[in-house]
Every structure is written in C-alpha cells, then in structure tokens.
Amino acid sequence: MSEPPFSFRITHTDGRARRGAITTAHGAIETPAFMPVGTQGGVKAITHRDLESVGAEVVLGNTYHLYLRPGDALIARLGGLHRFIGWPRPILTDSGGYQVFSLSSRRTITDEGAHFRSHLDGSAHLLTPEKAADIQAHLGSDIAMVLDECVAHPCSIQEAADAMRRTLDWARRARERMLALRSHPVDGVTVTNRGQAQFGIVQGSVYPELREASAVGTVALGFEGHAIGGLSVGEPTDVMYDIVSQTTAFLPEQQPRYLMGTGMPEDLVESVARGVDMFDCVLPTRNARNGQLFTARGRLNIRNARYAEDERPVDSECACYTCRTFSRAYLRHLFLSGEIVAATLNTLHNLNFYLDTMRGIRDAIAFGRFESFRLAFHQRLSRQALDS
C-alpha cells in the first residue's frame, strides 16, 4: 500500500500534554486515549454497541487468555480477532507477559522465555518473545506489544536491572521476529493484519538510571510506539508520577506513549500532564462489577444503605444511559439482587466516566487550558466527601 496503515499525528500541545490521533488499519484513535480492557475478546458485562455508545474507539485484548481459549490459531483461521469478535475498530493486544508473571507459582522465567502452566487445565506452555509476536500476528491486533519482564514492587536494583536487560534482549528478538513476519511468510504463522504496529516496553522499576537505559535501548530498536511498563504495581503515587515524567523525556516526541495498566482517573490526568498518550486499566470495569462507581466528585459504592431510596442518578453531570435512566435506588436493588444487568449498567457508567475524562482532557489541550482543567479536576475530587 502507498501509505503506512499506522501513523501518529500530534495536533495540539499544551505544556508536556499532547493531543493527537493514531491512525490504524481499523480506523482512528483520538489521543490521549483510554482503552477498555476486553480480556477474553469482549469487554466484560457490556455489548460492543454499548461500548460504542460511551465513545470507546479502541479495546485491549489479552494475548494470554485468547492464546489459551479459544486459541490464536482458531482466531487466525476465522480471519483474526476483529472479525472473530465482531469489533471493527482498533484493537491493542498485550504480550501475555503480565498475566504469566501474575501466575507466580505456576511459572519460571529464563532467558529463553516464560514457562508456565495454564490456569484453565494445568497444561505446560512456553511463551518466548517470538511466540508472543506470532500469537499477536494471528490475532491481528492493530498494536502488538513485545514480551517484557515486569518485576514486583519493592524490588532490588539488581533484580530490576536483570529484568530490564532481559526485557531489552526480548524486545530485540521480538522486533526481529516482527520484521521477519512483515517481510516474508514464516512457517505456520498467518499474519491476519498487515497493518499491525509493534510497541516496545520500558522497564526499570523505580530506578531512574535503569528507566533511562531501558528507554534509550528500546527506542533504538525502531518500534512504532513505546509503553511504560512495571508501574501501578504498588509503588507510591508520587514515585509513579516521577518515573513517568522522567521516562517520557527519553521517548520520541513523534510517537505514541502508552502507560500500561494505569489507573485512577486522577492518574490519567497527571500522566497526560507528563506526556502520556494512551492508557488501559481494569479499574472502571472491575470496580463496576463490585458496585463501585466513579464520579467527578469521588467514588460511591452502590451497595450502601444510604442509596436505598435515593432517586438521584449516580452522577447528575453524567449523560450516560445509566445516569439518564436509572436511580441509585434501582441500581442498588439490582446489585443486591444479583442481577447481571447491574454489572452492565455500572460498567457502562464507569467507562463513560473514564472516556468523558479523556474527552475533557483532549478538549482542554486543544484550547490551551489543560492546566486549569487539571486544577479543577483535582479540586472537585477533593472538595466533596465520598458517598455524599
């Protein structure tokens, strides 16, 4: 094709915050963007059309889960993940690494890759950087991530350095594999999306010197974008912000920057202020299923007895279907009754809140008033008590 299917264009900047758009083979993603997590080929508890109704432009799929069930080869035979799940818009897939590392006792890491046992049937598997690239070639996501080694917090500088160097070595192998897949047929691998981009991942725990070395080394490998991994794993918030701020300074201005697995709404605002363009997190969806709802003034737990006869919407400033239609009293009743639709309505609201936050951020950057947006955002959050 005459034009690269993947591109990133910055349209506005305001301080270190950037507004722009990623173009993929499956359409555009306005940035800064939040990506709802669709672990098993669907964002939990809501239909694709409900997801589109709240303005989601991209979803994240989990390579670990899809590899084990229904299997990446099956998905490739059916034309790739977009076609399999009936979602025509952009998809980013992770490498499977984070899930594998979370298996703790069920995995061992060597320079070759990650040996692990399936949480479904105990079967043994080996995930290498090449294998993670091959699986994602089958899935045909628009953005594939390299396999990385994510360390826990706290972690010694020696452990962090070892994991960072291994991640860098794996990134080199993953990139080589990706370039091979792009240039010629590779035995047994079906590339279902010729426009797939690949992002490298910066590791290095809370150690600035390791983060710098990781960023510089990763950038040199020539990826289409970069992620910051290994944060939101228990470190203090100010440490996370500092590492984000320091790391983005080493990442190319003209490529997208993705902070993985973060976070609270205020973390999104603060990370955008430090030059981040993309986010994913399970908080809005997982907390929804537990009855915790996000609002501009703070979180509320819909189980709370104070809502039993509360006719107000969850958030009077929210325009989502849930807030337009239902009272806190009814949502509480549905939740306490164990109705499936409670998860649906709560998820719809929480995702709308996250995506509204991103819309607010993008508008503020475009109008050069991101700093006042940021200030107002924090003031509103802290001024009112939770569940008030």
Next chain:
Amino acid sequence: MSEPPFSFRITHTDGRARRGAITTAHGAIETPAFMPVGTQGGVKAITHRDLESVGAEVVLGNTYHLYLRPGDALIARLGGLHRFIGWPRPILTDSGGYQVFSLSSRRTITDEGAHFRSHLDGSAHLLTPEKAADIQAHLGSDIAMVLDECVAHPCSIQEAADAMRRTLDWARRARERMLALRSHPVDGVTVTNRGQAQFGIVQGSVYPELREASAVGTVALGFEGHAIGGLSVGEPTDVMYDIVSQTTAFLPEQQPRYLMGTGMPEDLVESVARGVDMFDCVLPTRNARNGQLFTARGRLNIRNARYAEDERPVDSECACYTCRTFSRAYLRHLFLSGEIVAATLNTLHNLNFYLDTMRGIRDAIAFGRFESFRLAFHQRLSRQALDS
C-alpha cells in the same frame, strides 16, 4: 379522567385467532402479545433499551420477589414500579401465588391465604387475596392478577375442585378489595396507578367441568380480563391445548385472554389459534442463560463443539443485534468463557425470536392467512434436525 385508561379493542379475527390492542395508562400493547419476565424489576441479563430494541411492549413483574426485596412500600414511596425501574411502558404483575406455591415445604395454604417463609431470610409472611391486591396497588402495574391456587399435575378431581373453589372465593375477595382501593382511600395502601386493571384467573386442572365452572364463576365477578392458570405444569401438550380451547370459549369475546406461564414457540401459535391474546414465559430468557437458542428451525445449544469455528449467525433469518453482528463461534467462546455478555446476547436473540413470532402471528391474522402461517411454522420446525 373522561376515558377509561384500560381498554381492549379487537381489530382483526381469523378463525378463533384475534388481533388487537390493549390500551393502558402507560401505552399500548399489540396483541397477541408475549411478555418477557422481569422477575426482580428487570428482565434478566438485558437492559431496558436492548429490550425495547427487540420490540418488547410490556414486561411482567413478580409480586413475590418485589414484595420481599426491595419491598412494595419502598416502591410505592418512590412512585411505583414504572418509575422505580425506569420502564415507561406497560407492566403486568402476577399475584405472587405461583412463586409461593413453588416454595412447597415452606408454605401452607388455608382459606385465609398462603402462609410462607421467605427464600431470602426465612421470615414468615401471610399472602391473602387482599394483601396481593394491596401489594400490586403499591407496585402500580397496569394489569394486576388475583391470588389463585395453582395445583400440581397430576392432581385428583377432588383436589382440583377444592383449589378451583378456593381460587373463586379468593377472586371475589380480591375484586372487592380492588374496587374498594379504586373508590376510596384504604388505610396504609398507596394506589400508585389509578389506571390499573385486574384480571381473574381460571383454574380447574385438566378437568373440563371444573374449567367451565371456574370460567363462568370468574367472569361473573366483572374483571377487565381473564387468565388461564394451572397449565404448563407437566400435563401433555394435547391436553393443554384442549383445555385452552375449551376454556377460551367461556371467556368474554371483548376482553383479553392471557395464558399464564406458556411456553414453547409452537405453544404460542397453537394457543393463538384457540383464542388467546397474551403470554408470558421464562423459557426464552432462562434458556438463553443456559446457552439454548431458539430459531425457526429448532433450538440449538451454543456450547456444542460443532459451533467452534462456525462463522454463521445463530439464525440467518433473524435481524436481531446478536445475529447481525456475531458468529456462533464467538457466542460459543463467550459462553464457555463465562462472560456475562454471553447471557445478554443470547437473551436478546431469544426474546427477538419470541417477539418476531408474535409479529408474524399478528401480521398473519391481519391478512387473514393465520392458518397458512401456522402450517408453515410447524413444517419449518419439524423439517430440519436440531443443531443442523
């Protein structure tokens, strides 16, 4: 008000089949109508807007469940069931009797009413005909049902006669209470819907002479419509059809007739042929949650391994969101992965199939070709094997 808020108008007849419309304070219901079951104040697994997207005009609420949680007094304080659940269209409520009788060991029946223990907390309750009317006055449904005694199948003619006579006595008491609630304030009861109609229920098990006595006695009490209860409880299908056929003959031509708790799609067609106007059943919603999907050619179970790579929609003739968007392969994957949205998408399809069947029935009656519709419906069902 100058016009009665509840009315029924027959617009077409074809043999014993009738097409028409019920008008309520919350809008119209085209008949023959199928009412999705919204047990706890919501049809399980789908949002109201998804329900509207498949053309549902009325839902059924269960008095037993709503009385226990969140409580009918709370619902009355919040303005009635429509307002509480955010559903502006018609609602029919049952009397709670069927659920209480299903508690078996947890209930005893006397002439006074049904003594039972809550399935939620074991607390003791007494449901009388008056109490069932009062609860439904609180709920403010558009159609309220009288408390009846439903016997199991098989059942001796003596047991059936006793239950039928008790049902008739209870119907008289329920009607008196309803007329009192309509004419003057009754202590401690808030009437949230002044346009509520009340239906009597014909019992008598499989005994034609009891059904006749029950119908004649119930009709004499002056209800706005009538239901046929005590069927679909295990009797052979041809016996059910005979009882329906015989009973509708004793019910007023100009009032709606409601066959309670039935049934399979073919039962709806056969009962319309015998003069029935309204139906409710948990089959489309409950079976959806178990992975069983209805089509014009028969049912299919989406768990079946043969669908693992089947790219076809569940039903190529169905225009629902599920069939327009998703393959059997993906729906199977969602179901086996335990995703909540599997229940949503399956429910949406099954309800669309039931409501499509009703739309087909209504069109056929309007064009005077109900008999050919009925024949074609059965031929299609039987000509092809299940899961083919």
